[in-house]
Structures are given as C-alpha cells and as structure tokens.
Amino acid sequence: MTSEQATRATLGALTEAGVPHMVTGGLVANAYGIARFTKDADIVLQVEEGTFTAFIRALPAELVLDPQVTFETMTGSKRHILTLKGSPFQIELFFLGSDAFQQERFRRRVRRYLPDPDVEAWVATPEDMIVQKVRWNRDKDRDDARNIIAVQEGHLDWPYIQLWCDTHGTRERLEALRQSIPPL
DSSP states (O other), X not given: OOHHHHHHHHHHHHHHHTOOEEEETHHHHHHHSOOOOOSEEEEEEOOOHHXXXXXXXXXXXXXXXXXXXXXXXXXXXXXXXXXXTTSSOEEEEEEOOSOHHXXXXXXXXXXXXXXXXXXXXXXXXXXXXXXXXXXXXXXXXXXXXXXXXXXXXXXXXXXXXXXXXXXXXXXXHXXXXXXXXXXX
C-alpha cells in the first residue's frame, strides 16, 4: 500500500463511519501553494471515542494505530498516529479541541480536490492554513504560509487572516512573511 492509498483509505473509512473530518497540513498546503515533499497526512476529526474505535477497526491492516495518545502542544488537542507498515509515512489524527480558532477553522472547511493523494476531501481554507502555519512558526510552516500567500494572493480574505493573527499575537510574523515574498 502506498502513502496515497493509505490516505485515501483513511478518508474513505472516515466518510463511511460518518466522522466529520478535515485534511490540513502539508497535503493541503501543497494544493494551495507550491508542492513540497511531506511524510505525513494531518486530519482533524470531530468524533466520539466509540465512533473512533469503529473507524479504526474499519481501516486496512497495513495501517497500525500507535497505542500511545499524544497531545498537540499549541491547542492541547488529543492526537493519534497511524503508521503505514514498512514505511515512515504516518497519518496524524487530531481530535477537534475547544480552541476557538480550531473550532472556526473546522466550521469553515471546504471540499477540494487534492492531487496527492488524488481524492476530493474536506480541507482547511487557504486563509486558515496561513493562520495555522504562522501560529506554528516552524521553518516548513513559514515556507508553506509564504507559498500559499504567493499563489493565492488575490483571492485571500485578509481581514479574516489579520483578525486571527492579531488574536494569536502573530501579526508581526504574518507581515514579515508577506514582505519576504518577492514581487511578481
């Protein structure tokens, strides 16, 4: 099973189980910006424990759930990791937390075709990807935010992005990223 097949199988099992979900991270940044290599798929789930267990049981045997639950430090969201056997590829499953931005980002999700893994899925908007990437502020996140801004510039809701960056105290980072993009 390839990483693309594993991602499609996971999204299919979520849909089949009726679990509201949203793809985010590198796969979505690639769809909105300039593609880069990613070694994982990030999916946010709005799910109860019982439904989660049923979803996990429906996954192909090639996807193995790490029994250790971890927490995403920025929002305190619970996270489970699926690993594709024989591969470093992982699918990170984040439970939707109570953080106001995470709730709003999930509410605003849209359907979009993702070329890699060749599937239509619920995904974060480009604005929400920028806000999240600026908030996380790792090198690859800054690159992703810069690329999304460069590709989507004329189509972005800047007041929305600025509102959340102001809320998170990251407006200065956002403006620095915007200034670092060379003019066309």
